[in-house]
Amino acid sequence: MNNKIPNFVKTNQFGLLILVIVFICIFSFSTDGFTSRFNIYALSRVVALDIMIGLAMMVVILTGGLNLSLGALGVSAAMFGGWCMESMGIPISITIILVLAFGSFLGWINGFVTVRTGVHSFIVTLATMSIYFGFMTLLTEAEAFRKLPEAFTDFGSLKLFNKYISPLLIISVLTCFVLYYIFKYTDIGRKLIAAGANPDAAELSGISVDRMFIYCHMLSGFLAALAGIMLTARIGAAIPSMAGHLGFDWLLPAFLAPVLGGTLLSGGKVTVFGTMLGAILVTLINNGLYLIDVGEFWVRFFLGIILLGAVLLDRAREYFTVKNSIVS
Amino acid sequence: MKKFIIFLTSFFALLVSPVFAGGHGVTKVALVPGGPHPYFAAWEQAGLDAVEDFGLGKADYRVPAEWDLSQQNELIESLVGQGYNAVLVFPGDAVGTNKILGELDDAGIPTAALAGCVEQPTQAKFCFGTDTGHSAYLGTKELIKALGGKGKIAHFTGFLVDPNTTLRINAVEQAVSEAGGGVEIIQVIADIDAYEPADEKINAFMAAQGSEVDGIVTTAWVPAVVAAQALTNMGDKRIKMVGIDHDEVVLKAIKDGYVHGTMLQNPYGQGYIGSYVMDKVRQGCEFKADAPWKSTAQTDQFIDSGTVFVDISDVDTYVMAMRGISLEILETFDSTYLNCPS
């Protein structure tokens, strides 16, 4: 073994960290507003949401599946929360519990249908995306819940640490640690990963793969619902269009963060902190591109180029380290 | 390097180092629509003209690359970093946008809602635009008049999740109910804010109900274009249609007689006057306590940028008519609405 290079350096996370730092340098030098308090605060809020959405997708990618219904699910849960608080007058804390339970339940439906029918989750969640979003618009008649308790909406605009950081970011980072703990230090987490990596072998080793897959979908629903609540707190209302038509607006960050973070689409690998760094990287670039003023219409173009560059770079790093480890 | 060190220290150690301070000096206005849409295109020239005419520092048209509330928020947030100190927004959401407007206001950056309103309570200074519900109501009235007070009509509109859509649906219903039973809405088709689904659904409607329906009212840009196109292609002059906005296709269909008329709004005037007012606000002007605000379903600090109904008789001259309305608002604006420090 080549002991001179610590293992961490060979990981995808390290590459991401370097990229994040490089981009921070670039943007700090080349733009005026990047380091402003307002901008950092705004960034922290966007990052918080992107991390959560990325994690929600990551736990389903773990099973080798996808969750296209993520956005629709998150918005449905958020609308449910809005209804609880505004129409039913349920206290905030209980509402949050109910919303998370509701999100988990919708995730359970995704998981149950996927497992029981054997249809790929891509198709199942494509359909449930339409169904959840449809029911949500039908039941709410596309009306937003705008009169939420102030304590709740104030939380979304709270500014911590000398007004640099949103508390939402703290929630997301905490969630990362909890997930990391679950996957690294619990029986259930290990089983989730094993089931995702090789369902047949896991099943024969005494793991109930179906149940694990359902858990993953439930966890995804839970995290999406959490993201929904966070977004509601952030914009101060539960709005049917807050994740775009059919919740599509969430899909891009949902894929970008785990994919950049090194999660395998074929399943069996989780990278909690990779996903976090991936989300940070994307948000940074997005923000920086706006600040550099490449022209709003070219932002997506550069985002695409940078995404492509990042995956190619990662591939090169992999190639390099694999070569390294054979030689040593 | 120094800046970077400052950044790192502030980001990681969270030390005190306020880099940004609210602006004085020249006014730099950003005009931010909800997303890319031809309706707002006139804002660009309006902003440039305002810079020239009123001596602003900047009045730039900045478009979120997509119709997406969070993209719009991210853009607006980044505008502050770029040094803009006044923002005119078409709200991505009537409520959801309030939060960011409040934060801008707290940072000393005045904002106003342009073309569409945010719902109160809000920290936006005012709303300058078209009352979407009222416009739909007037358009339907015009249609009913053209139909002679009776007939079957259809209503094509935009995304269901857009709260304005619900306002429009209600407004059309109200106009119909006031027509006294002679008019009936036989179908509402929504969720057609993109050309391809709109084309499919509107044509399917024409095929199924084309012989029954007497009138069509459209209350969103894309459905208006597609429906005008469909009527033109069919060569049908029996069905009366009232559209919205000034897309070339709709205007041409009016000239050719396939579309009865359209409800025009005043995007140029919105951008031009809006930029002007933001400059005034930044110079310390206050709105008069007794300013003649109008009230809408969403806000009671509304200034109408003007809506005109255009049909074949004035389709060639509407630009002048619009300009007239704009100038009229501009001329009397200071005296009607503002108290400025001398």
Add this chain to the structure above:
Amino acid sequence: MSALLKKDWFGLGLVLIFGSILISLFKPAFISPFNLYVLMLSVSLMLVVAMSQMIIIAIGQMNLSVGAIGGLVAISFTGLMEVYSMSILPAVLIGLLIGLACGFINGYITVKTGISAFIITLATLYIFKGMNLGITEAQPFYEIPEAVKFFGNAKIFGPIPYLVIIPIIITVLMWILMNRTSLGRYMLAYGNNVQSSELIGISSTKIVIYAHVISGLLAAIGGMLVVCRLQLGTPNIGDSWLLPSFAAPVIGGAILAGGKVDVIATAFGVILVSIISQALVIFKIDPFFVQIFLGFMILLAVFINRYREYREERRTKVFSDE
């Protein structure tokens, strides 16, 4: 008969026939010439898009950038005619060239890096769409030559639109490609089993690049056909393609893992989706219900297919145990 039953398109065909009869019994307007014309138009456009995705599914990959390519070509096509006053033919050729180039980029990067096409096309989706927005600044092009408009709206005879010609030719060519040429068979072989197809000397590079190039070309044709139909070049052409592009092949029995696609069944899938969305309008289904209904339809179609497959699997299992 039993041979027919095994075909993917057979069951779908039955559903289509009975469904159509049922709908026209309730709503005779369904078989009115104008409605058929409208139906054919929407089928024509989606057919090309579905084929563009189908060929990538055949090799076991996904192309998320189908719509972005279509949109980029659509605005280039109209832009060239409006801004540079180019005549139709060279504009079409350049449009095809752009589609080809986009497809080549997708295929080349995918095969050379070994990164999943899902990720590569997610990135190129942003690149192509970004170019589209950057060029147009979200403004449509309106100046379309009369000939193009005519092609998009005129009828050959009866209810049959001109627009249907190209999609039909493409469908026939695709059928020939997938069933009667070695290139198509190699694509399916590759989708079935990458390793073994490499062992018999099929070049992955060639197969993957060809499939993506064809996909790009079809997306380009789709984009230009939509321009003919809409009579304007708007930057959001292609935005709504992604779901139907997967729905039709999957309803037609395609397996996302690759190696199994059926051109006829995919075409039937397109028709089914079009009829459903039309029926929703004809029956005046509450717009709030439309989403839910579509969702359940996709699930239902897949379950039926899945059930059939399951039964087939059982049968072969018993057979092989002699």
Add this chain to the structure above:
Amino acid sequence: MSDYILELSNITKNFPGVKALDNANFKLKKKSIHALLGENGAGKSTLIKIITGVYNQNEGKLFLNNQEKSFSSPNEAMNAGISVVHQERNLIRRFSVGENLMLTNLPKNNLGLIDYNTVAKESKKWLDIMELDIDPNTIVSDLTVAKMQLCEIAKALSLESKILLLDEPTSSLSPQDTKNLFALLKRLVAEQDVSIVFVSHKLEEVFEICDEVTVLRDGKNACESEQITNLNRQKLVKLMIGRDEQIIKSKKNIDFTDESLLDLQSINTDLGHKNINLNLKKGEILGLYGLVGAGRTELIKCVLGLDKINSGQILLNNKEIKIKSPKDALEKYKIGYISEDRKKEGLILMHDVLSNAGITVWSNLKKILSFLNDSIVYNKVDPYVKQLEVKTPSYQQIVSNLSGGNQQKISVAKWLASGTDILFIDEPTVGIDIKTKSYLHELIIELSLKGTSIILITSDMPEMISLADRIITMKDFKVVGETINNHNYEEMSSSIMGNIHE
């Protein structure tokens, strides 16, 4: 003119850190069947890959018909008449047999389109040569495993290959199919001027069919083109492993009148098992013998709850039990299953040694709030991994980087760690080198001596006869015979085959 069709001289192939081949020689006579033998890792597959153009050698020369050649791709080798029939089935399962046969050179009509009539006709020719009664329009996935194997050979022939490399061609064939295959190979050599390189772990087959033998050991020639008549089994094994083979025989006294530990009574399953009765005594090794497709693995999977049991009872210690899943089996009843397919069902190849070896014990080891860390798992599995002498640089090593033998040891270790009372062991030594194989045999016996009851599925008759205490024969999803093993090869094998061919 020498009579060698293929000659490799002084081949050296280096991989980073490893010398896979070191001055190896290989000569294939025209119209002969030549066995290429060696332990796993001895360099066989590297040699084959050099012959078929997948790799290029670092040193040495390759002659084809006395002309020096070097192939830069499998395609070139194929065009030069060298075809390889791989262990993994390389047919396109959704294509017809005919199309598979003709795939590299599909006949076209005047329009340049594939002419499927000609495909059927042309491919039929090759099927006829092989005396295979298969309709060329049959879809491959509808064929039996044996027929697929034969189709692979037909495919190689259809390329007009003069050199066939057969890599473990009989690993999934029944004795009858193997016999047919051998007859065919002999005929091909005699009638079609084909020369064959035969790779197998089954030495009996080598003696039955091959003319000459080349053995590789550690990348070098242990013997080169030796006449088969000059060798016997002992000599061959010594050449391969460098020492004598240790023959083990279980010496146990099981009282078969004892109460059964596990009892299957009149089991009928969804997969088609009819009236299966089986019982397993404590500490017994019960062999399940049968041909591929007899329903042995399927029976075990039904018992584990993976497929449905329609009627009948399972008794554990005379109490009826219902096993819903392998999880149930492991956690409630202490029953484990070592799969025949270690890559697909046995191991999680992309994960490290520790999580593969520990997967069965996580549930038992978890602490409060399901807490579990690496050192808890390590403490539990380490003794077993050590006992099995698994060779791995560390517990963090990814399993797919280990050799087949070590992989198999890990998939055994995880069940040892789980401490089950009953183990179903399915084909434990397929594709395993002789050294590891005999080690695993000792282990299985040791386990049963310690009281674990074992149901052993194997298609390897010598393995079955040396390990099992009692042998149940299955055919067509039914039990067709039961014999108490006296460890006499001739007697037992004829009795078992008698059961099958009744």
